[in-house]
Amino acid sequence: MAHDQVRVSRALLSVSDKTGLVDFARALDARGIALVSTGGTHRALQEAGLPVTEVADLTGFPEMMDGRVKTLHPAVHGGLLAIRDNPEHQAALAAHGIGAIDLLVVNLYPFEATIAADKPEADCIENIDVGGPAMIRAAAKNHADVAVVTDVSDYATVLAALEQNNGALGGDLRRQLAQKAFARTAAYDSAIANWMAVQFGTEAPGQFRAFGGTLAQSLRYGENPHQSAAFYRAPGKVRAGVATARQLQGKELSYNNFNDTDAAYECVAEFDPSRAAAVAIIKHANPCGVSEGASLLEAYERALACDPTSAFGGIVALNRTLDAEAARKIVEIFTEVIIAPDATPEAAAIVAAKKNLRLLLAGSLPDPRAPGETVRTLSGGLLIQGRDAVVVDDMPLKVVTKRAPSEAESADLRFAYRVAKHVKSNAIVYAKGGATVGIGAGQMSRVDSSRIAAWKAAEGAKRLGLAESLAVGSVVASDAFFPFADGLLAAAEAGATAVIQPGGSMRDAEVIAAADEAGLAMVFTGHRHFRH
Incomplete structure (x- = not known):
């Protein structure tokens, strides 16, 4: 158990x-604390005129092997x-002439x-610290x-x-610093292990999978006010994003x-x-409207038309630099966050008028094809998988019905499948002309998702004063196979x-026959796109 108070008489400093x-070392010196340090730290303190002992004088051995060996010695670790x-x-300590170290920096x-x-x-290899983690x-x-x-x-x-x-x-502070120190070495080692896994092509190492990150932000609460939460930033080079x-x-x-x-x-x-402007509006991690357009304004208006009720209080993501035209339209309704690669000064000024609206600029888009992994906690464990990095543009589409889709239908089918990849399963997406017109998400049966999406499309038509549903003449995407023909x-x-x-269903033949009978192209x- 930690003593309540420990007087600091000697400190060892070794920092990158x-x-x-x-300034820190000078304050320690002013309190009469003896300073010991290594390499570049020793030079910096000496040049500042501070009295400092070099670690080599403690160990009786000079730093060697380009600084790889300097603190791994009983005089330090003792x-x-x-x-x-x-x-x-x-x-x-007395027998070997080793002095106690009360503070390590x-x-x-x-x-x-x-x-x-x-x-x-x-x-990268040369920047793997050995002596530092050992001392910590x-x-x-x-x-x-x-x-x-x-x-x-x-x-x-x-x-x-x-x-x-x-x-x-005091003991409480020393305990807090110790916990933080072990967290630091754990994160550091995880960065090394994960980098090596990529460099050496190792998937799911047999013993442990390493995770680590740096606290970027403590959050007020989690999904609900009674849950604590924090955001950690992963080390090293990561995909662009939030x-x-x-x-x-x-x-x-x-x-x-x-x-x-x-x-x-x-x-x-x-x-x-480079192909078209695109906007995705998200609510509770599900798309409620996605569209391409000649401009961001057009794409936003078409995405919003899919489900303006759900879009209220949602997140708006853009694949191009936010411009003033789009910004003016987006701020007309309550929006929580706008995220884009960049924003023009005029657009940023328009958004600034809504002081609570968050504007995030990510610099670039995340590569949907990039490898990576997703992690989910279980009670007593972790589930780890490679991220869904397959994109429909790379898939050879196989026509299985008597009728092949038209050129316009083919374009909409690919569009709808891009969206379905990001809708919670079971997912059904209706799309027409490069915009969603109805989305059914997260239902226990695929037929229910299909009916909900169709109902959303019918509601959209009512809002526009149209006699027939927006789903008429649309295409439909399903994230997984239809187990029965009903969906x-x-x-x-x-x-x-x-x-x-x-x-891939046992009843594919039955489903294909139903599509042929209905005159559908399929x-x-x-490739399945389950998202749970």
Whole structure:
């Protein structure tokens, strides 16, 4: 158990990030704390005129092998690991002339920054810290007697505690710093393990899968007010998206905002901005309207028309730079978040008039084909899978009905399947002219999703004063095969003329026959897009 107060007499400093180092060390020196340091840290403190002992003088060995070996020595680790009230430990220190180290200040070689910058493999390997994590773990293990600082943001806290406690650090603070230290080394090691898994082509390593990240934001609460939550940013080079976006304005993002904005941006990334402008409107992680258009304004208006009721309080994602025309239209209704690769100054000024509306600029779109993984927690475990990086543009569509789809139907079928990939299963999407007209999501039976989507299309027609449903003349996409013909027949009854689905059911022949009888064109993709 940690002692209540531990007086700090000697500190070892060895840092890669030298932000605030000199001021911190000067404050320690002013309190009469002896300073020991290594390599570049020692030079920085010496140049600042501070009295500092080099680690080599403690160990009796010079730094060697380009600095790879400098602190891995009993004179260092004995000083960190010795239990102060253990007579045998104290006798060992005395017998070998080892001085106790009461405060360790270490931040690690910048491995995460090195891999994020796409440096050569040799540079990445060289930036794997060995001595630093060893010292951190030693000090954190012995937090009953030693304080360990791994984050420059904690310098002020430590100095304030030393001032308040007349040169000592309390047990609660040492415990907090120890927990943070182990979290840091865990995240650091996970970054290394994950990078190596990619470099060496290792899938699902047999022992453990490593995870780690840096706390980017503490959130007010999770999905509900009684749940705590936080957002962590993954180390290294990552896909563009909500985690890398710059928030230009608006309230802090909530847990649900993060989740829904990620879903929105992943969906709109399926649409190549060089082909057409595209807008996805998301509510509760499901698309409620998606469209392509000649401009963002046109795409937004057509996406909104699919389900304006659900779009209220939703997330709007765009695949091109937000312009003033689109911004003016988007802010007409209550919107939680807008995310885009960029925004014009005029568009940003228009959004700024809505002070609570969050505007996120991600710099680029996430690559829908990029490999990666998704992780979900279970009670007592984790489920890990590769991300769904298959896109319909790469799928050879197989015509299975007597009638092949027309050119216009083929374009809409591909459009609808891009959207269906991002709708919760069971998913049914009606589309016409490059815009959704009805979406059925998350139902326990596919026929129910089909009926809901058809009802949404009929409601859309009523809003526009049209005599027939928007589903008439549309195409329909299903994220998985139709197990029975009933879901397909519901689409035919709604007025759909063509169908895209993965195929693979025991009753494919029955479903194909029903499509032929209804005069539908149908294609199989061979790829399912379940999203649970």
